[in-house]
Amino acid sequence: MAGSRPRVLLIAELCNPDWVSVPLEGWSLARALAEVADVHLVTQVRNRENILKQGLVEGKDFTALDSTPVERPLEKVGEVLRGKAGVGWTTATALSVLPYYYFEELLWRRFGDRIRAKEFDVVHRYTPISPTTPSTLAARCADAGVPFIMGPMNGGLPWPKGFGDARLREREWLSYIRDVYKLMPFYQSTRKNAAALMMGSRATRAQLSQEYQDKVVYIPENAIDVRRFGTSKAEPPKPGEPLRVAFVGRFVPYKGMAMLIDAAAPLVREGKVRVEFIGDGAEMQNLRAQVAKGGLESGVTFAGWVKHQELQGRLSKNHIFGFPSVREFGGAVVAEAMALGLVPIVMDYGGPGEIVSPSTGFAIPMGTPQEIVERVRGVLEKLVADPSVIGPMGERARARIFKHFTWKAKAEQVLEVYRWVSGERGQPDFGMPLAD
Structure with missing residues (x-):
């Protein structure tokens, strides 16, 4: 690999250019990595x-790969347990583990011989992003002498005190016993046999036992697509103009929209602030x-969904971007x-604070x-x-994102991890x- 583009088998079960959230992250990093490495992507059908x-x-x-024969029955179970769309994410993650084991089994059947033949310098599992989803491939790659890496992984942010009602409304029943995932098959094997573990937040790193901390590289989960964000630019408020505050996201309890409304209410009544959800x-x-x-x-x-x-x-x-979410893993x-x-x-707290x-x-x-609220x-x-502080602070915000939080910047960071596990x-x- 020295002096050349690494050959990477990139696993991104969630990877879709037309979706949002984690599937779009999977696609975005896959394309950015293809600029610096020879990438073969493995995804779901x-x-x-x-x-x-x-x-x-x-x-x-x-x-x-087609893992739907195992996925579909569990999707029906999830619909019963989760109820409303957009809630019960801990339950959804738990139910996704068995289909993902099957997905990796299909992958090994297809690529196991090529991995053993060292056709790839690195096997990199990017999605699922959740650290609770183990991998059956880490030990197999270690036996084959090919570095296996995971991440950036993110998740597992504890519910803060005082938000029990929101927790119940989110149907986060399994979050009370979330650490049980450490007893799952392949959990210890994944961490023992991985060559590197990229962590997307300090909270996720803190969940990892001390014996594996020497494998960790911190790389934040989120980044921007410069073709979609950054070509326009917000202007600071003109004299006498109301301060315009925007929120973007799913309308679920932990996102904090009700707190934002309460916080802004006196200023809204005075005509000094407007808020758009x-x-x-x-x-x-x-x-x-x-x-x-x-x-x-x-x-x-309320603007509704915007493409x-x-x-x-x-x-x-x-x-202003008002986003008082109390349990945000990433915060793209x-x-x-x-x-x-x-x-x-x-x-x-969580990704936004980083x-x-x-x-x-x-x-x-x-x-x-x-x-x-206060x-x-x-x-x-x-x-x-x-x-007057808004314009200069906004310029510094732009500069920080374009320095650290583009997919190009992230791909270059991941490339250095590839070079590390390859001994370069x-x-x-x-x-x-x-x-900054």
């Missing part, structure tokens, strides 16, 4: 048609009722908003719901009183979290 539309050649550039979900009815009860209809609006390709134009009309939308020059207000630095936004200390309101009042360099350390 559900992604096949959309990948073909992007011009990739099946068999040459990617392989699609972009998205939809189970909490929509409750949020509309909250706005109506508070007499806030003139300053709080990801059109989100840049919509967001760039705002000044925070990076996207910052790339446009919006100043973020997030919780200093994307936002003190010079680029406001990371609010965790507390009770009322404490969070702290977010304090930031909004400060910005209303002195909006020492263990990389990019900082934790990444500095």
Whole structure:
């Protein structure tokens, strides 16, 4: 591999250019890695048609495996246990493990001989991102003498105190016994036999036992597609203009939209702040009722879902990104908003608190719901009183994202991990979290 492009078997079961969240992350990193390495992508058959539309050649550039015979029965179980769409993610992750074991078995049948023949320098499992999903491949690759790496992995952020009601409304019953996943088959084997474990957050790294910490490289989970974000730019508020605050995401309890409404309410009534909610979900009815009860209809609006390709134009009309989510693993939308020059207000907990630095936004200390409302309101009042700080802070936010949080930057970081496990360099350390 020395001096050449590494040959990588990239496993991204979730990988789709036309979807959002983790499937889009899988696709984005796969394409970025293809610029610096010779990548053969292995994914699930559900992604096949959309990948073909992007011009990739099946068999040459990617392989699609069909694990649906095991997936479909468990999907029906999930529908019963999870109820409303968009909640019960711990349950969904647990139910995905058995189909994923089958997916990896199909992969080994197809590629095991080629791995043993060392046709690949590295086997890299990117998705699933969750650290709770073990791999049957780590030990097999170790026996074959081919480095197996995972990540960036992210997840497992504990529920903060004071949000028990939101936890129940999210149907997060399994989160109470979440550490049971460490007893799952292949959990210890995965970590023992992996050559490197890329961790996407400090919280996820903290879950790993001390005996495996020497395998860790910190690389944040999220990044932006520079073709979709960053070509537009938010303008700071003009004198006398209301401060425009945007939220983007699924309308579920832990995202904190109700707290954002309460925080902004006095300023909305005074005509100093307007809030736009972009998205939809189970909490929509409750949020509309909250706005109506508070007499806030003139300053709080609901845009519904906006296509990801059109989100840049919509967001760039705002000044502030209000996102007080109390249990956010990654926070890709925070990076996207910052790339446009919006100043973020997030919780200093989980992924958003690692994307936002003190010079680029406001990371609010965790507390009770009322404490969070008061702290977010304090930031909004400060910005209303002195909006001159918004422009410079937004510029610094843009610079931070384009330095550290593009898919190109992430692919270059992962490439250094490939070089490390191949013996070409020492263990990389990019900082934790990444500095401005």
